[in-house]
Amino acid sequence: MDRIIKIALSIFIIVLVTFIALVGYSAYTGNAYRTSLASSYSYTCTIATDSPLSNVTLFIPVPGDMNDNSPIIAQFSAQEITGVPGAWTATLYDTGKSTLVKITIPSLIPPAGTSHDHPYAVTLSTNISSQKMIDTRNPVGNSPMFRPVTDLTQTDCRDTTSPSGHPQCYAYLTSVYADYRSDPNAAVSITSTLRGTNTWDLLGPQENEYHTDIYLLMLGENHGWAPAKGYLEKGIGSDDPAL
Secondary structure, three states, X not given: OHHHHHHHHXXXXXXXXXXXXXXXXXXXXXXXXXXXXXXXXXXXXXXXXXXXXXXXEEEEEEOEOOXXXXXXXXXXXXXXXXXXXXXXXXXXXXXXXXXXXXXXXEEEOOOOOOOOOOXXXXXXXXXXEEOOOOOOOOHHHHOOEOXXXXXXXXXXXXXXXXXXXXXXXXXXXXXXXXXXXXXXXXXEEEEEEEEEEEEEEOOOEEEEEEEEEEEEEEEOOEEEEEEEEEEEEEEEEOOOOOO
16 A cells, blocks of 8 residues: 555656646746747838939828728827938828828939939838737738738749748739829839838747838829739748747
């Protein structure tokens, strides 16, 4: 009987020690994850031309979520977007379904040496920390995008040597308004990008992200709305242990 009791006690001690070790390890890794987790967005908007432009008015989508919330919108409101020339004005315009930035430019005169192969470009940009983890798996539903997102279709990823994870890539359309006067042979492009990234340290540095961009090329003068091509790559990097 004593031998049976000793065996049972030994098994109980082993189970208890294992349980305590697992709980301690879980608490340690959970704390390491929470204290190291950092999320951020990187945003750019580039306007390029190879010819002089005058009387320019642009309405370009500002990335926001389904409820039209976005730290980039807050940055524009606080006039904390870098790269805006002094003669330009950039104000927000809420359509009720999405937010656009209205950019007005009295004239845009490229410097000497500008050509079709070497256009003159102005880039607005900002980097913003996020107070909450970014959903990089379903950004269309839960994270900032250039909205409205229409005709979303899966497509080949641009980078075939893709980063880790299980990236999925999509093409979509949105709309940009551009009104300006120019030479008939002028080439004007608008490119806007957004990257959302989570980083943490759990037995080594890890991260995941999504990125999306829109692009529009116009030839000659433009006086109205035009469809911009969008691209989305999601699910890049490690699975987040909190999901």
